[in-house]
Amino acid sequence: MNIEARKILLVKEFLNIDNENIIRAIEELLHNKKIENYESNLKPMTMERYKAEIKMAIKDEKNGRLIKADDLKKQIQEWD
Numbered sequence: 380m381n382i383e384a385r386k387i388l389l390v391k392e393f394l395n396i397d398n399e400n401i402i403r404a405i406e407e408l409l410h411n412k413k414i415e416n417y418e419s420n421l422k423p424m425t426m427e428r429y430k431a432e433i434k435m436a437i438k439d440e441k442n443g444r445l446i447k448a449d450d451l452k453k454q455i456q457e458w459d
Contacts, residue, residue, distance in 0.1 A: 396402055
């Protein structure tokens with residue numbers, strides 16, 4: 380059985396659940412597994428990359444390519 384078929388079966392099974400505790404446990408499991416997966420794929424930044432990022436940030440600041448936090452918040456609010 381391929382992954383698409385397994386997902387369909389899982390969704391069908393999930394839709395038949397009427398127990399709040401089971402749904403909450405599934406939500407927590409999914410959340411925790413997403414975090415585990417994300418964290419297991421993190422790779423430390425090399426010192427060379429770190430220094431390059433700093434140089435790029437300094438260059439962006441000098442060339443006015445930054446946005447103030449308040450202005451960014453206003454822009455984000457306009458997205459809706």
